[in-house]
Amino acid sequence: MFETLEIFRMAQGMATHAAARHRVVAENIANADTPGYKARDVQPFAEQVQGGSGFKLRQTRPGHSAPATSGHTYRSSEQRDAAQSPNGNSVSIEREMVRAVETTRQHDLAVNVYRNALGILRTSIGR
Incomplete structure (x- = not known):
């Protein structure tokens, strides 16, 4: 029901x-x-949602056509703006640490959105 x-x-x-x-x-x-x-x-997640490639079609009524597949797809791609070291490696530990923090904040936000929406739902049904 909640999904x-x-x-x-x-x-x-x-x-x-x-x-x-x-x-x-x-x-x-x-x-x-x-x-x-x-x-x-x-x-980025915002581009996935706006571009429509992160979410698949879903069937909301029996008369609607069913989706071919379900779920989310996220593809990684090479970073074009990354500077390379002499051995050809383009990983910057500092940049990756910043991305790790950003990603942790994004996950925490998702959990908080879920938790708050669940609280509102519980309040609305009187529990």
């Missing part, structure tokens, strides 16, 4: 995006000394 409410879907999408970005940041940090490794990042 059909848009606020819960948005909170889940934000949390999923944060998890995907955490994975990419961790891969970048793990490969900081790998020669020729190119730093990667995922598309």
